[in-house]
Amino acid sequence: MKNILLIGILLLISVACRKRLDGFLFNPSQIENYQLDAYQGEVSLELNGAFGVPPSMIHQLEWNVELEEGTAKMSAIYIGDLNQISTDTVILYCHGNKDHLDFYWPRQKLYANAGGLGRYGVLMFDYPSFGLSEGKASEENMYRSTRRAMEWLKAQGLQDDRFVIFGFSLGSAAACEVAAHPQDYPLSPSKLILEAPFASAEVMIQDAALLSMPGSFLVDLQIDNATEIKKISIPLLWIHGQDDSFLTVKSHGQPVYDNKTSGYKDAFLVTGGEHENTPFIAGYQNYIDKIASFIQLY
Numbered sequence: 472m473k474n475i476l477l478i479g480i481l482l483l484i485s486v487a488c489r490k491r492l493d494g495f496l497f498n499p500s501q502i503e504n505y506q507l508d509a510y511q512g513e514v515s516l517e518l519n520g521a522f523g524v525p526p527s528m529i530h531q532l533e534w535n536v537e538l539e540e541g542t543a544k545m546s547a548i549y550i551g552d553l554n555q556i557s558t559d560t561v562i563l564y565c566h567g568n569k570d571h572l573d574f575y576w577p578r579q580k581l582y583a584n585a586g587g588l589g590r591y592g593v594l595m596f597d598y599p600s601f602g603l604s605e606g607k608a609s610e611e612n613m614y615r616s617t618r619r620a621m622e623w624l625k626a627q628g629l630q631d632d633r634f635v636i637f638g639f640s641l642g643s644a645a646a647c648e649v650a651a652h653p654q655d656y657p658l659s660p661s662k663l664i665l666e667a668p669f670a671s672a673e674v675m676i677q678d679a680a681l682l683s684m685p686g687s688f689l690v691d692l693q694i695d696n697a698t699e700i701k702k703i704s705i706p707l708l709w710i711h712g713q714d715d716s717f718l719t720v721k722s723h724g725q726p727v728y729d730n731k732t733s734g735y736k737d738a739f740l741v742t743g744g745e746h747e748n749t750p751f752i753a754g755y756q757n758y759i760d761k762i763a764s765f766i767q768l769y
Contacts, residue, residue, distance in 0.1 A: 496641065497608035498569045499601040505531060505548065510573040515747050518577045522584045522755065524550055533603075536619040538612045543605035545616050547623075548572055550583040551592030557628025560766065561592040562635045562664075563620060565642030571602030575639075581755060582637070586763035591635075596620045610644070610694060617645045618656055625657040635766055636660040640718065640746070643668030643727075644694040651699040662766060663703060666710040667746055670723045671695040697726045704734035708765040712744020712752065737765060 507529070532547040551559060562582055566575045572595055582593045598613045599606030606612055624634070638646025643665045653659035671694060700707075711724040718724065720740065728738055739761050741753045750758040 496568055497598075497600070499598070499608050500570045501600065502571055502573070502602055505546075505571075505573055505576075505603065507548075507573060507576050510576065513570070513574065514577050515567075515575050516577040516581070516750055518580065518755070522577075522580050524580050524583050524588070528552070528583070528589065532623070534619055534623060536599075536606075536616055538599055538606045538615055539609065540607055543599060544603075545596060545599065545605070545619060546572070546603035547594060547596035547620060548576075548579065549592065549594045550579060551589060553627065556592055556624065557630075558633075559592045559629075560590075560633040560635065561594060561624060561629055562637050562766075563617075563624065563660075564593060564595040565617060565636070565638040565645040566595060566597075567640035567642055572597050573602070578639070578750070581750060581759055582762065585759040586767070590763065591766070594620060594624060613641075613645050614648055617649060621649070621657045629658065631659045632661050634658045634660050635662045635664065637664040637666070638668065639666045640669070643696055647696045647699040647703070647727075650705060651702040660705060662706045662708070664708045664710070664762065664765070665696075665724075665727065666749065667712065667715055667718050668696050668709070668724055668727050669694075669718045670697040670726045697730050700727050700731045703731060706735040706737075706765070706768065707731055708737050708739065708762070710739045710749060710758075710761075711741070712746065712749035713740055713742050714744060715746045715749075717746040735768070 528550050530549045530553055532549060534545055535542050536545045564579060564582060575595060579593050579595045582591065583589070585591055596616060597604040598608060598616050600608040604616065636646045636649055638644065646663060646665060649656050650660055650663045709724060709728045711720050713720060728736065741749045744752040
């Protein structure tokens with residue numbers, strides 16, 4: 472009788488988790504405007520005034536994007552000289568699964584200081600339903616908004632050999648999708664940076680639910696970075712905190728790294744680093760120096 476009750480409880484939890492875990496993977500917050508340095512809410516990192524960026528280098532952008540449900544507006548922020556995109560190297564940053572650009576703004580400022588302030592342009596955008604971006608949060612819409620950001624960069628004159636794509640956490644799915652299928656996107660990245668990537672939606676759901684059942688029972692996402700990485704031959708930098716309990720090195724990052732068997736790859740594992748604070752634990756300057764040296768490698 473106890474076993475029957477236990478099975479029944481697990482099934483009820485599993486059914487309930489189907490929506491709960493979908494929401495867990497896409498956890499947006501909508502706002503009325505971006506506040507950037509004036510933002511008083513939770514942020515990914517605390518820079519405490521360091522690694523500043525002058526207002527003249529900050530550009531808020533808005534475009535129309537074709538989503539699954541129709542045309543919507545999406546918002547982005549570019550740090551750099553808009554007139555120099557045709558000759559600059561640009562990092563397209565695909566952020567994680569929560570909040571909006573204000574939460575990740577300290578990270579964007581860090582990357583804008585990699586190699587010295589203004590060495591690289593940095594474009595960061597909000598997925599549909601995040602921040603000021605309209606539309607429904609979904610895997611397909613995440614890819615569509617990534618494509619739209621790349622269309623804008625190409626229209627400014629950016630070329631493949633100066634295009635770097637960087638995916639953090641959930642954003643690793645968009646970055647791997649682009650790098651694995653460049654023929655489907657406006658630009659083909661020359662380098663790929665993944666920080667705290669997840670192996671697949673199935674592994675992520677199984678870890679979160681602690682249940683030995685197919686992840687497809689709980690979520691509809693088709694994301695599988697550990698498989699997609701096998702198609703990628705451009706240079707890879709993998710960054711991961713050794714103490715990340717949200718997306719562990721063993722279950723997520725290491726399989727992705729190990730499955731890349733073609734082309735250059737480098738691992739930057741940070742002892743004591745957790746999911747969000749790896750740049751702080753590594754030392755901000757050390758962290759961005761590693762990124763800059765990787766980009767300059769080829």
